[in-house]
Amino acid sequence: MLKNFNHFQEALEKRREEGTLRILRPKSEGIDFYSNDYLGLARNSELQNLLLKQIIENPQLLSGSTGSRLISGNSSTVIETENYIAKEHNYSSALLFSSGYNANLALFSTLPTRHDTIIVDEKIHRSVHDACKMSHAKKLKFKHNDVEDLEQVLKKQNGNCYVAIESLYSMDGDVAPIKEIIQIVEKYKGSLIVDEAHAFGVFGYGLVEKYQLQNRVLTTVITYGKAFGAHGAAILCEEIVKSYLINFASPFIYTTSAQNIQWMSIKTGYEFLKENEKLSIKLQENIKIFRRQNLKTPSFENSPIQAIVIPDNHQLRTLKETLLNEGFLTYAVYSPTVKEGTERLRICLHSFNTEEEIIQLTKIIKEFT
Ligand SMILES: Cc1ncc(COP(=O)(O)O)c(C=O)c1O
Incomplete structure (x- = not known):
């Protein structure tokens, strides 16, 4: 068996020093602006009950x-x-x-x-x-x-x-x-x-x-x-x-x-x-609310993924943590996952986000940038 883990240690240490070490953490509580559950189907109790009925049968x-x-x-x-x-x-x-x-x-x-x-x-x-x-x-x-x-x-x-x-x-x-x-x-x-x-x-x-x-x-x-x-x-x-x-x-x-x-x-x-077509209609309404806040983004107008470029890993981490402290869950994409200078906060909008949540979120980002 391999006993010498030096090269694993070195690679992990390098990531730790760069601030890019990946760690599995328990799911945080907060307002979801980071999951891919764009239509809220993963949390939809009506759908869950339909599935449950079939399982019981x-x-x-x-x-x-x-x-x-x-x-x-x-x-x-x-x-x-x-x-x-x-x-x-x-x-x-x-x-x-x-x-x-x-x-x-x-x-x-x-x-x-x-x-x-x-x-x-x-x-x-x-x-x-x-x-x-x-x-x-x-x-x-x-x-x-x-x-x-x-x-x-x-x-x-x-x-x-x-x-x-x-x-x-x-x-x-x-x-x-x-x-x-x-x-x-x-x-x-x-x-x-x-x-x-x-x-x-x-x-x-x-x-x-x-x-x-x-x-x-x-x-x-x-x-x-x-x-x-x-x-x-x-x-x-x-x-x-x-x-x-x-x-x-x-x-x-x-x-x-x-x-x-x-x-x-x-x-x-x-x-x-x-x-339930209403879910994708609601999602598009929420995307519009977000876009009306005029944050600078390379993302498309009707995309549920809206990226805010913060071209510095350290600054990006600070923004993500500020948002987390206010109860907002977002995802930061650091270099080298993306090219240096294009580090970004990745915001996912959902059908279930409220107007107030979206406005509050964008307000904090605006104050920061
Ligand atoms: C474009 C693209 N293709 C494929 C996958 C992989 O799909 P899955 O998460 O179902 O393995 C992903 C997931 O992140 C993706 O974003």
């Missing part, structure tokens, strides 16, 4: 799945949920995963071969970078949301190119120029993969659905742990892509399927969301 939903979906874990609940999701999104099929991280690992480690190139937006989620490490394909980046730069990268490649973008980016709260990107990708006969983790539920079923781009995108990734208030993810694609993933994607094959309660919560979540 069928307690087996709580049991373990007993195996990989290719052995004993392929329940009728997961099959039904996948069929339901595919129909809702107007795709021929859907493949469920226990998380968005796993869905991205499966996609990018499996579809591109060693002859192919994966071209990612420089701000793409870490799961895609990790997947690229598992893949034999070459990885290149293009400048964030920069269609011209994407074209420059694409035009120099031979062979298949897979282009990876998010529709709503979680660090800046900005939206990809998805229609322009599709045009360029099509011009060079590439394949586009869109991660809708933060857009799903906030902008209806996401931007691919909003602009009806299903036939022009190779796959779309939807996650259920953010606006949906649950957990899990789906890859939306054509039947042949699903079949290929089932056959070749290690993150799908070599893992125990999630419990039926997870798949059932997803299906119930869709039904609930369809009946």
